Amino acid sequence: MATEIASSQIIHVAGFAGDAHFQKTANIAAALEHLVGSKKLRVRIIEHASAEEFSKWAQEKIGQLNSRGITVDPTVSPLCYNDNNEYLGAAEDAIQYFRATFLSRSSSNSSVLAPFNPDLVQQEGSGTKSNKEPEYDYDLIVIGGGSGGLACAKQASKLGAKVAICDFVKPSPLGTKWGLGGTCVNVGCIPKKLMHTAALLRESMEDYKAYGWTLGDEKSLPKVVDWPIMVQNVQNHIKSLNFKYRVELREKEVKYEKKLASFTDDPHTVEMKDKNGNVTQATARRIVVAVGGRPTPISCEGGELALSSDDIFSLKTSPGKTLVVGASYIALECAGFLAGCGFDVTVMVRSILLRGFDRDCCERIGKDLEEKGVKFIYGCVPSSIKADGDSKVVTWVHSNSKDCKEPSSPGSDTFTTVLGAIGRTADTHLLNIEKVGLKINPRNKKLICENEQTNISHIYAIGDVVDGRPELTPVAIQAGKLLAKRIYEPGFTRQMDYHHVATTVFTPLEYGTIGFSEEEAIEKYGSDNVEVYHRVFAPLEWNLPKHRPDNLCYAKLICDKNDGERVVGFHYCGPNAGEVTQGWSLAMKCGATYDDFWNTVGIHPTISEEFTILSVTKSSGESAEGGSC
Numbered sequence: 232m233a234t235e236i237a238s239s240q241i242i243h244v245a246g247f248a249g250d251a252h253f254q255k256t257a258n259i260a261a262a263l264e265h266l267v268g269s270k271k272l273r274v275r276i277i278e279h280a281s282a283e284e285f286s287k288w289a290q291e292k293i294g295q296l297n298s299r300g301i302t303v304d305p306t307v308s309p310l311c312y313n314d315n316n317e318y319l320g321a322a323e324d325a326i327q328y329f330r331a332t333f334l335s336r337s338s339s340n341s342s343v344l345a346p347f348n349p350d351l352v353q354q355e356g357s358g359t360k361s362n363k364e365p366e367y368d369y370d371l372i373v374i375g376g377g378s379g380g381l382a383c384a385k386q387a388s389k390l391g392a393k394v395a396i397c398d399f400v401k402p403s404p405l406g407t408k409w410g411l412g413g414t415c416v417n418v419g420c421i422p423k424k425l426m427h428t429a430a431l432l433r434e435s436m437e438d439y440k441a442y443g444w445t446l447g448d449e450k451s452l453p454k455v456v457d458w459p460i461m462v463q464n465v466q467n468h469i470k471s472l473n474f475k476y477r478v479e480l481r482e483k484e485v486k487y488e489k490k491l492a493s494f495t496d497d498p499h500t501v502e503m504k505d506k507n508g509n510v511t512q513a514t515a516r517r518i519v520v521a522v523g524g525r526p527t528p529i530s531c532e533g534g535e536l537a538l539s540s541d542d543i544f545s546l547k548t549s550p551g552k553t554l555v556v557g558a559s560y561i562a563l564e565c566a567g568f569l570a571g572c573g574f575d576v577t578v579m580v581r582s583i584l585l586r587g588f589d590r591d592c593c594e595r596i597g598k599d600l601e602e603k604g605v606k607f608i609y610g611c612v613p614s615s616i617k618a619d620g621d622s623k624v625v626t627w628v629h630s631n632s633k634d635c636k637e638p639s640s641p642g643s644d645t646f647t648t649v650l651g652a653i654g655r656t657a658d659t660h661l662l663n664i665e666k667v668g669l670k671i672n673p674r675n676k677k678l679i680c681e682n683e684q685t686n687i688s689h690i691y692a693i694g695d696v697v698d699g700r701p702e703l704t705p706v707a708i709q710a711g712k713l714l715a716k717r718i719y720e721p722g723f724t725r726q727m728d729y730h731h732v733a734t735t736v737f738t739p740l741e742y743g744t745i746g747f748s749e750e751e752a753i754e755k756y757g758s759d760n761v762e763v764y765h766r767v768f769a770p771l772e773w774n775l776p777k778h779r780p781d782n783l784c785y786a787k788l789i790c791d792k793n794d795g796e797r798v799v800g801f802h803y804c805g806p807n808a809g810e811v812t813q814g815w816s817l818a819m820k821c822g823a824t825y826d827d828f829w830n831t832v833g834i835h836p837t838i839s840e841e842f843t844i845l846s847v848t849k850s851s852g853e854s855a856e857g858g859s860c
């Protein structure tokens with residue numbers, strides 16, 4: 232994309248006579264000056280008689296250059312820099328920079344259009360002595376068209392890179408397939424939130440009467456959702472999103488390859504296989520791996536009879552009596568919406584609910600699910616699943632988890648559906664990563680990266696496939712956009728900030744959280760150095776209907792006493808948790824203290840204002856029950 236420059240830039244191209252790379256770079260720079268006019272660009276060619284002379288000169292010059300800590304090799308010709316003594320790269324990289332900065336997309340050959348960040352290119356080691364950078368089919372190939380891959384590909388293309396994206400959905404073991412957009416859109420956040428909404432609507436139906444609406448006889452209120460209609464409508468919406476993504480790629484000039492990509496013996500060549508087994512290859516200067524993850528299968532006897540989150544959102548027939556195995560985000564969200572939609576649900580918990588989250592909040596979520604009819608089998612794992620006609624007979628045994636204080640009895644029961652939600656495994660197994668020697672964490676098959684860069688310097692990774700990073704859509708999107716900008720936007724250096732990313736668990740009692748749980752804060756700072764402000768309350772809207780509890784919602788701020796009561800943990804259980812938490816996440820990013828929260832004038836009457844009036848500390852032992860306004 233052309234960068235408008237306000238006034239003339241002076242670019243210096245230095246090299247030695249007889250060096251073809253220097254001659255080519257100098258010729259292109261001179262031609263560009265002629266093309267765009269000397270009001271925009273002036274070129275200074277510095278030709279040395281020999282390689283030795285150039286090298287001696289370059290050694291001195293490099294000392295004056297702003298190379299931002301990068302080692303620039305004085306033997307590499309040409310050496311390009313601007314009038315501010317900023318190093319611009321060598322040969323092909325410098326040419327790309329000239330074109331991206333001074334030419335518009337329409338007037339140039341897009342295959343060499345991509346601008347670059349000289350810092351990054353140097354770290355990748357492309358300014359080699361030979362300077363024989365080959366021509367590639369693409370500046371960038373992105374493998375995986377999910378949240379992160381799409382964001383990265385579109386951003387890179389917007390910045391002038393020639394980009395291809397490969398996205399291929401391997402059917403689930405039960406044969407479920409979907410379209411472009413990855414997990415979030417097809418089998419994750421989007422269908423989950425829509426079905427969660429369906430479940431919440433059932434709760435709201437009981438509010439109507441208290442607000443003066445008559446929906447006929449209370450007994451006539453539907454007890455179970457019309458599953459096929461809900462699934463059909465959700466799937467129609469997903470298909471519209473798949474279509475929108477395809478159109479966006481076309482508009483942004485990103486080549487969409489609906490093919491399974493894998494690495495080859497050459498680290499710049501990607502092999503692509505379509506659904507009919509036809510194989511093609513393409514080369515790229517850089518590759519971004521954004522293949523996400525897939526549900527980890529249940530490994531006990533008959534584990535293949537269990538569905539996963541890949542199947543549940545498009546299941547044609549009603550799930551009926553369901554056993555959910557697992558106890559984290561996916562398990563409890565699915566258990567919540569299935570129960571809310573009227574199904575008989577049991578959750579099998581290996582150890583504890585929502586490991587890693589604030590225990591006060593997890594207990595509330597568990598209690599609320601129980602009150603909504605969800606049954607729990609604690610401290611157990613399935614030992615076998617056997618088909619019995621259309622049903623599944625599940626037998627379970629103790630998991631012997633030391634974290635589970637009161638395990639349930641081993642036993643057996645019959646279910647229509649078994650849903651496995653025991654975590655996700657990186658989708659790297661068909662990528663042939665061993666061919667290029669990418670480093671993975673053997674436990675979860677995720678790629679080991681530093682600032683999204685793998686151990687192979689021109690291969691990057693973003694999103695769920697990156698080891699040690701939160702598996703969340705906005706994280707994948709932000710990391711993808713920032714990476715593309717760091718590569719293709721000259722001067723852009725901002726790294727992805729993974730610290731204290733806000734998240735929400737969409738259980739019936741929603742839970743929004745930022746930063747440390749109380750347990751983590753105490754472990755990090757010591758119990759004497761942590762202050763907890765909290766309040767149990769009922770939203771105003773829950774006061775009229777009698778079926779709503781009055782002590783379920785909860786607001787909690789965890790503060791570091793040694794840092795002016797800076798808020799290091801934010802926890803909220805209650806309606807619209809995502810909306811409430813998102814705004815406060817900005818405050819925490821800005822380093823807000825308890826006093827800043829207290830000093831913020833609330834919006835009345837809202838739930839979010841609870842965080843501006845917290846005054847009871849846990850250490851005081853006073854009741855946190857603040858009632859309602």
Ligand SMILES: Cc1cc2nc3c(=O)[nH]c(=O)nc-3n(C[C@H](O)[C@H](O)[C@H](O)COP(=O)(O)OP(=O)(O)OC[C@H]3O[C@@H](n4cnc5c(N)ncnc54)[C@H](O)[C@@H]3O)c2cc1C
Pocket residue numbers: 374375376377378379380397398399400401412413414415416418419420421423490491492493521522523524540561658661662693694695696701702703704705707737
């Ligand atoms: C049930 C569920 C609910 C969720 N809810 C939320 C939520 O509410 N909020 C939230 O923030 N996050 C949520 N997540 C997590 C979120 O979906 C992921 O963090 C996000 O989708 C990760 O994006 P990604 O780009 O890394 O990978 P993905 O979105 O998984 O995309 C990877 C893509 O690469 C493709 N692919 C894989 N291998 C290849 C190959 N070799 N060649 C070509 N293509 C390939 C895959 O088919 C897929 O399309 C949820 C996840 C699940 C499962």
Ligand SMILES: NC(=O)c1ccc[n+]([C@@H]2O[C@H](COP(=O)([O-])OP(=O)(O)OC[C@H]3O[C@@H](n4cnc5c(N)ncnc54)[C@H](OP(=O)(O)O)[C@@H]3O)[C@@H](O)[C@H]2O)c1
Pocket residue numbers: 556557558559560561562564580581582583585586612632652653654655701702703734735736737
């Ligand atoms: N709302 C959202 O933003 C949202 C929603 C859904 C998913 N996600 C993302 O998706 C990621 C994956 O979520 P997830 O819930 O699938 O996985 P997870 O967070 O990795 O949790 C896995 C759960 O399965 C249990 N488990 C693991 N192995 C088991 C086994 N062999 N038998 C029985 N139980 C077992 C774990 O129990 P232990 O505690 O005993 O290990 C844990 O409860 C999350 O980290 C999250 O980032 C986000």
